Amino acid sequence: MRGLENRNSHMKYALFSLSIVLTGWWVSNPYYLQLLTFIGIYTVLALGLNMLMGYAGQISLGHAAFYGIGAYTTAIATVHWNWPPWLGLLLALGLTAVIAFLIALPMLKLTGYYLGMGTLGFGMIFYILFREWTGFTGGTSGLVGIPPLSIGALTLDTGSGYFYLVWGIVVVCFVICERIVNSRVGRALRAIHDSERAAAAMGVDTSRLKVWVFVLSAVFASLAGFLYAHLVTFISPDSFDFIVSIRIVTMVVIGGMASIWGSLLGASVLTFLPDWLHVFSDYEMVVYGLILMVVMIFLPQGFTRGMLDIYERARSRYSRPSTSPQG
């Protein structure tokens, strides 16, 4: 049984990687290549938040802060201190982990609305920090001249180089998350989502695990921030404000709570949509609000899961009309 599941999952990732390679090879328009690269970055963001929100059931309305910490840390390290970018990455991830840990300790004692408010608060604090700490962050005018990434002699500034880097990282993140989700820790996260009390009765150290998954999800956001900063080579506070946090939440909700592959869907939809519908950018907040409302009211399990449920229900209604309900 386990072997079969493993083989299935290997197949899945082989196909996924193949389609990435084919896409990178087939799409030559640099604009689209960059759009696809953005989707990869957003996928990492959504995936991280999904671990926290979809699996462990802890909301964060301030995830743009970690995205921003990742971006600003590497930007400051490379621009101000002339560090090589990969060292900037290490610093960004480490710093994010420490900050997330310190925030999580008091924050995750909160639940429900209060956790939402609390995380909203730190998101705002960091936004203001990015904007006002001018000496370091460049304030509202931002930081320019962030160097592109390179591996050895290979500079990844052409569209496809960066595309492959980002999507390679996406695959690795998927594998990591899938392994976590299918392990005892993943089960414990879902248990916490259902009932912290019951999870504790099983011997799950709920507060520790909540802090752990919060840090994990923040580190994913930070990684995305790093990739973003070295892709656009210029960052300003507006890329990490409140609406970005909401965008990440919306991605998770569209893709489906507790769905790893849903993160990819959510990220794609919310990247392509503004590109195709220009009204979207004017009414971004309204559209996110509507999406969140509609999904929460009609498809509380998230869009993907909701659609699957509807499909399942339709199928069982038409193909097995005489199944008896469980007594």
Added chain:
Amino acid sequence: MLRIRNLKCYYGRIRAISGVSLSVREQELIALIGANGAGKSTLLQTICGLLPSWEGEIEFEKNSLHGLKPPEIVKKGISLVPEGRLLFPPMSVLDNLKLGAYLRYRQRDHENVGKDLEEVLELFPVLRERSRQAAGTLSGGEQQMLAMGRALMARPRLLLLDEPSMGLAPFLVRLILDVLLKLKERGMTVLLVEQNARAALQIADRGYVLENGQIVLEGLSSDLLADQEVKRAYLGKDYREFYDGRE
């Protein structure tokens, strides 16, 4: 095996247990009976470390449980089948069972966990049929069996059950009690909390009666079953006896 002395438990400033002492010896099946609100669940939750503020002494195998968190207590060999089952409804039956063995997976005890899973599925064959189903889709009786199976997956030496018969049809109550007897035969120690006093006392060795956070009566089950006070307060709902008395 378990010894509680002068236990007092608090919800904030409200005292729910005021000075309870009781003991459970190895391989005993002890019934703790009492009306709604007597403090039975509070007592069990305190033993498991789920209720942080209490005074007095709780010793398990001569070691104090003071200040221990639930994971440490589970590790020591105490498992709770909570009131209302507290399953994880969207998760599969199998995942619920595996969660019971959460701490053992960490100790890389995979082989034995697999064996115990087999044993639990043998004890409750219906769970095997339903193993891929979401726990929330099970019937009440099946859910209770799952809750018990999940607790057994931690391989406890002391099993605490909080009103396992609640809301179940009589034949299911019988089935659950039979399983408890079977577990006892295999060496398990059981502390059974029940409002269904008759059922609990019928299988228990000894019993305690809890009222308003205090033990008001204790003794052998057979004595308690015959006790006038107990009959009046806890067994009175049995209609047959009620009518028997009238005839």
